[in-house]
Structure formats: structure tokens, C-alpha cells
Amino acid sequence: MPQIELPDGHRVVLPEGEPIGSVLPPTTIVARFDGELVDLSFVPGRDGKGEPVTADEPDGLHVLRHSTAHVMAQAVCDLVPGAKYAIGPPIEDGFYYDFELPQPLTPDDLPRIEARMAEIGAADQPFVREELSRQQALERFADQPYKREIIEGLDEAEGAGADTVVVYRSGEWSDLCRGPHVPSTGRLGAFKLLKLAGAYWRGDESRPMLQRIYGTAWPTEPDLKAYLHRVEEAERRDHRKLGRQLDLFSFPEELGPGLAVWHQRGGIFRKQLEDYVRDLHLERGYDLVVTPHLARRVLWDTSGHTAKFIENMYPVMDDGQGSQYFVKPMNCPFHVLVYKSQVRSYRDLPMRLSELGTVYRYERAGVLHGLLRVRGMTQDDSHIICREDQLIDEILSVFDLTLDIHRTFGFEDPVVTLSTKPGQAIGEESMWARAIEALTKALNNSGLEYTVAEGEGAFYGPKVDFHFRDAIGRLWQLTTVQVDFALPERFDMEFVGEDNERHRPVMIHRAILGSLERFAGVLIEHYAGAFPLWLAPEQVRLVPVADRHVEHARELAEKLRAAGLRPFVDPSGETVGKKVRAAQLMKVPYTLVIGDREAETANLTVRDRSGTEAKDVALEAFVRALMEEAGTRSLEQSRFGD
């Protein structure tokens, strides 16, 4: 009879044939046996450590969601005769399941499916684990082509001993699954079906499009409520909505998809961002260059863009005189030409050419998303041209600059990935190997943790990407650092070395904010539109109490402007309450209410964004505090009064 050691150190004897669940607490939904997740119905054949797992820990939640996905698929199959089910894994915050259905579902069908799921839950059907031979499994899923495809693929994937296929059955319905599952359909938590979407079978766009149902599942009803609340919070921060509310930018249909116009307020915000990064680059030893938006075809043929990137480029333009032009999707070839405008010495290196370069990429229609994915964008793009022995130091200094810049906005702890050679690539294998080696060494020297993304590199070289977490925990890919031996070769870039011989330099492509559009979109969501003072388009709103105070407000605004701030007077005849509300809705950092009292004392009454009011603030003190706050790019508002 096996002995089970429980987490508290107790050893219990499990009678022969008894499941592990019989010695675990009733709230347990799955178990760990010697570290491995197993069903509660698992019968240990030997001594070992047994641990209860509840839905409150990550593994348990994972299983809960997986089981919920199964029950959803069971419900769909009950309701839709002829449904073919594909796969249904747990994902962050929930689960999905993919189906091929005779008739597509509509959002109205989701409540019906939820109701059926509830019935299955009430029936409390046990999840029964069955081990079938491959042949038995193929028969069981005779009318399920996707399951059969998976079973047929199992042998190759799992190697020897894969003649056994694990199937879980609940009621009459069964699914191919490695498990484990909760003990029965009555042990699901709180769930909700969220949306319908299309998804390619096995993520391959050459294969059939299936219908996917997304759902979310949590241990308890309050957990579900909290999650739905978090989703609402994210919607409240949507930069597309805030962009309109705050009058920052728009996407006029006449311009074409993915092409933004920045309004007056957005223009100031952009200028603040641009000045900050440009000045910082100059401080850090970068040079500025400026290049046009178009170039002849030959440039793109040389760089390899027409061969490897044409899908992402706007169609060619013909000037009618026999020349063809492309609008630029990248800045690199132009910077190469700046380099090549003279014979370069080893003394010139590293050369760091920097530009806020506006590029146009013909992104596929379905991927566009507000400012986060556009077709016209400005990159904070630099190309560092250096000797190979300078490469690692240069990469490290880029990492350093990256962390420095992002800290300014309150982004810390990046998630870093190293992306290797993709399918569509130029350059020899040895170049790729050296480039990857340099990036790897730099990463190791930097102490940054990273993961490897196979085949995700740019067509001309491998890259390191930095993803940063925003205020509500979402990750955004911003920075990219790419090492390129290929373009120097293609453009025959050279420098004269100490030995008076000609040598080939290496090039680093890097964008730290990424694109100003995406970065702006991320910042809007990160700050929920309430920008720190230095970025706020309008910094101070002056609200005259009555018409007779407008002139005094204007004089004060003039003083603030002269001091370098961005004030705005609201001269409308509305009530004070309404004008204050208007300022608050525009998320203006400071509102000054100007009435008789202020006219007499020459002091200010200051309201900050939190609604805190301070009376009798001296103008000089107010200006000093705001200049300090903006000058240090503080993320906190100044306090006045108490």
C-alpha cells in the first residue's frame, strides 16, 4: 500500500486502488504527486509526495480554465449538431476553444452556450480519464477531423511509447487531452463567455479559418467581477478614445487607414517628446541627420528591401520620366548614404547617425490599431556604424540609454527578447552567427534577463527587443536593437584603418521609443491621459469667476507664459463649476480660479488634478514649483498649501 507524504510532513497510507484525492482537503481541484500535476482520481502505484492544488494558485487556475474550456466545447457540441472541435487551451485570464461549425455563431448565441454550460455543471459529470490505443482514439473521433489530425501527429511529436492516447470524458462527450482536469463539471468556478473571433487552424493562414470562442474563468464570482472591472479600466484608458476626448489626434478617412493627423494639443505633446529624445541623443554622442521620404528604386534594390520587404511597402511610384520611386519603409539606407558621402577613417567610428525619421509601411489592413499600429510613423531611429571590436560596447550603451529613457516615463523592469534569423533573410550564415554572438555577449554583460525568440529577427539581422509594462501591467514592445553585417556589405561601406587598409564596418539599427506614434499611444494609456506636467499640452487652466475677472486672468496667463509655462484662459460666461469641470475633463494639471479675492491679494487659488484646493499661493511660488516639476520631468504633481 503506497505511503503519501503530505506537505505538513504527515505520512498517510493509501489503501490499494484508492485515488490520491481521498487524502486531500475537499477544496482541492487537482493534486501534485512528486511534483507532477495529476487528477484527484489518480491512483499512485508507489510511495511519494502528495500535495493539494486549489484554484487560487496558478497551476490550479490553469486547470480550472482548461476544464471550463472543455465544458464550453461540450455545450457547443450539444447545441450545434455537426460541430467539429479543434483545440481549447487555457490562456492568460481565461481560455478559448476553436470550432468548425455548419453555421457561424453570433454573439447572441453566447448566453445560450453559457446556460448549457451551467446545466452541464449542475449535472456534475465526472471528468473520466481514459487511455486509448491510437487506433481506438481514431475510431472514437471518427467524425472529428481536427482530433484525428492531432492524433496522427502525436507519434512523431512524442516519440516512442506514444501508442497510448489520453482522452477525458464527461457525460457522453469526450476530448483528446493530456489533462489533468477538475474532478467533475460541478467544480468549475465563475465563468463568462466574452467574444467570438476567427482563428486559423494551427495558427497557419494557409489553413482553414475556425471560429473561436473566448471566455474567462475564475475561482469565485468576486474574482470574475474584479476581472471584468479590470477590463473596463483598460477600456477607460483606450488611447483612441482619450485621443478624441483630449483633442490630440485623429485619423481622417480621407488620408487613408493608419495615417494620423496630430491636432494642436497633440502637436505640443509630440514636440515635448521629440525635444527630449533629440536633446538626450545629442548629449549621448549622437549626430543628427535629415533625410527625404522617397528614394529611387535602385536604393531599395541594393538594400534588399524590394526583395525581402516589398509586401510592407507602398506601391511603386513612376515619375513618368523612366524613374521609379518608393516611399521609405525604413531610414537605414539613407543613413548609409550619409556615411558613404566621404571616405571614412577608423577615427570617425563609432558614428552615431540619428533622425526622427518618418517612414511608411503598408501594413495589412486587419492589423491597424489606433496609434499602436499605423502605416505612417516617425521612428527615433539611429544607426551606429562602428568597428566590430566596438560592437559590444556600443550595444551596451544603447541598452543603458534605453533604460534611462524609459525610466523617465515610469517604465521599469523590461521583458527582453533576442530574436534570431527569420525565414526571409539576407546575408551569410557566419554574419548572423557573429551578430547573434555580439548581442548575446552584450546581454550577458548587461545582466538583463532575456528569452530567445527563434526566427523573429529582421531580414538583415538579429535583434534584441525591450517590452515594458505600463501602469496596469500590460506589456508593450517599444525598443528594438538590431545588429547588421549585411547592409554594410551590400552598400560596400568601408573605412580606412590604422593599417591604411580598407575595412568593413558593422551597423547597429536601433529605435528606443520605437515609433513616436506607438510610444504616444502607450503613454496615453499608461497615464490614462493625465500626463505629467512636462508633457501636458495645457499645463494651467485659468478660470475667471465672472466676466470682470477675465482681464486679470489674461494678465496672469501672460506672466505664466513668459515664465515658460503653457496656460489657457477660459473666457466663457459659464459658471465656475462648469469651467472647472471642463478643465478636469481635459485632465489639465492645474486650474486657477480667478475672482475678486485673487485680484485683491495678487495670490492664486490652485486646484490640482486630484481636486485638492489651495488658497493664497504666491504667484512666484507657483511658477517656481511648476518650473521645477516640468524641468525635472516629475511624475508627481506639486503640492500647495498644507
Place this chain on the structure above:
RNA sequence: GCUGGCGUAGCUCAGUCGGUAGAGCAGCUGUCUUGUAAACAGCAGGUCGUCGGUUCGAUUCCGACCGCCAGCUCCA
């Protein structure tokens, strides 16, 4: 690009089972002259995304296109 959904005033939305449309906010005007998140009244504002088709008649039904949204695939 693919799958599904959507497109009515500057914004947020109602509505028309086919007879050319309404509200709130914003805007403008007037009254009020206001003390920290919405004063009151009036006015103005829409070829109901575009183009075809069906119909005596289309914003409504059908089709194509354009755009947007969610997801897939792809990416700064």
C-alpha cells in the same frame, strides 16, 4: 489578407417591421455675473459611410466597395 460584427449631427447614442430622422453633450445667441465636476431659454446642425440593384418610393431590403471594431496572421 482572413473570420465575425458595426457605420444615423463634432461626440455619445435612440429610431424607422420601406413613406427622406430624434435626444443629450459640444457649438452659436440671449438672460444670469457666477467661488471649485454640468444655470436657464432659444437657434443652428444630418444627401442616415459610398456606389449600384430591387421598389411607385430605400436611411431601412440585397450586392459591391470604403472605413471602423474584436480576433487570427504579421509588427515599431
